Amino acid sequence: MPPKSRPATLDVESVTRWRRRAGERPDEILNAALDEFLAKGFDAARMEDIAARAKLSKAGVYLYFDSKLALLQALVDREVKPIAHRATALMRAGHADPIAALRLLATFARGTVADPRLMAVPRLVISIAGRFPEIAERYRLEVVERAIGGLTALIAAGIAKGDFRAVDAGVAARMLAGPLILEALWRHILGGAPLAPDIAATAAAQIDILLNGLRPDARPEPTP
Amino acid sequence: MPPKSRPATLDVESVTRWRRRAGERPDEILNAALDEFLAKGFDAARMEDIAARAKLSKAGVYLYFDSKLALLQALVDREVKPIAHRATALMRAGHADPIAALRLLATFARGTVADPRLMAVPRLVISIAGRFPEIAERYRLEVVERAIGGLTALIAAGIAKGDFRAVDAGVAARMLAGPLILEALWRHILGGAPLAPDIAATAAAQIDILLNGLRPDARPEPTP
DNA sequence: TGTATATAACTGTCCAGTCAGTTATATACT
DNA sequence: AGTATATAACTGACTGGACAGTTATATACA
The missing domain is CATH 1.10.357.10 (Tetracycline Repressor, domain 2)
Structure with missing residues (x-):
């Protein structure tokens, strides 16, 4: 193993880390949102949890959807x-x-x-x-x-x-x-x-x- | 205008202000809660608005019900x-x-x-x-x-x-x-x-x- | 005077949405 | 090929406001 200073987890995941092109993201986020909305209800669902479920940061979700409500509308x-x-x-x-x-x-x-x-x-x-x-x-x-x-x-x-x-x-x-x-x-x-x-x-x-x-x-x- | 420091509304209502005994209050609060819950949903409904609708302060509601959830349960x-x-x-x-x-x-x-x-x-x-x-x-x-x-x-x-x-x-x-x-x-x-x-x-x-x-x-x- | 009823003002927490900055990929140029 | 530049994808840390629940205080009335 080369003497890289990066954390081990990155080495494991780094192959696919950015390969994923944007095309699939919205759907992944919507699926995550649906799960959270059903489990906790629209209001109680947290954007951060939705993001986490989609393996993204909260800010990342806002690159694809303007607001929590937009998420709901897109979902329907x-x-x-x-x-x-x-x-x-x-x-x-x-x-x-x-x-x-x-x-x-x-x-x-x-x-x-x-x-x-x-x-x-x-x-x-x-x-x-x-x-x-x-x-x-x-x-x-x-x-x-x-x-x-x-x-x-x-x-x-x-x-x-x-x-x-x-x-x-x-x-x-x-x-x-x-x-x-x-x-x-x-x-x-x-x-x-x-x-x-x-x-x-x-x-x-x-x-x-x-x-x-x-x-x-x-x-x-x-x-x- | 007399130099009273109290707001005028108090003078008008004060006659009946405390006459209402506790017996009727819970029902009034529940009715108010039902209206608010239906209009805005459970989470988005504000205790303050429920209280206002029942002509009470927010703290007043807490004299009769322990929490927002208790309100919901009592209602059902x-x-x-x-x-x-x-x-x-x-x-x-x-x-x-x-x-x-x-x-x-x-x-x-x-x-x-x-x-x-x-x-x-x-x-x-x-x-x-x-x-x-x-x-x-x-x-x-x-x-x-x-x-x-x-x-x-x-x-x-x-x-x-x-x-x-x-x-x-x-x-x-x-x-x-x-x-x-x-x-x-x-x-x-x-x-x-x-x-x-x-x-x-x-x-x-x-x-x-x-x-x-x-x-x-x-x-x-x-x-x- | 004591008790029940009420409230205004306060506190602590939570969270949607933002922003400045980082990392990965693509393109241009040599 | 290698290097510089641009841009797309993403994130950590923050803010501003909202709101459930609490506390200290006031009023009515027996």
């Missing part, structure tokens, strides 16, 4: 785009056979909702919604509104096609989505054990009730 | 007790005629969910759940778990009585409750316009689909 933006597209595409593809599409969706969506990693940003958005209504609204418009809208369109297509009787498509859509939201709230926010451990069975049970409720030959409830 | 406690009782009682009463009870519940619950005042504490709990899991868990156990449990029991009673076919009662319960949670999340947390402006009609549409789905003569979906 990053997740919003892909989800919205995926959801709408999936549902548009199902218009040909709405019944099959609903069956597929119910299982697929339940799997999504059970995954803590995928639920991280929604959780964050909900927790900060009171303080930053613009962020919450953006999320609602880009994600929730699209999802419910697509689902409603799918059921409306089923009604037009004669697969379902003429119920309020929006209400039916929310009878599919609502229980999923409830499950997500329960598990990931209120910290409960899964309400429905068997994803496939639960999805099947739900779709069974829903499809029977939508059946063309069912007689509508008399409104007393 | 205050709301938890009555709600849990009311909900279970309502549902137990309906076991004789589950169908009628579900119809009633759907409309009643939709009205509840539409009321911002009643949704204030749930909103707060959700927003702080990440930071204070014990509070969230307590709320889940005392309120959400009881509500879902009662609803499930009601539907199970309907199945036993022959009003409904033998579906998974828990799933059916969540198909009633889920859309309500979705509506609440939408309106009160994500700041959307009401998804369903006409409460009665929406409740009717939902119960129509659900009851048809539960009908004893419906044929169960084949699970492919």
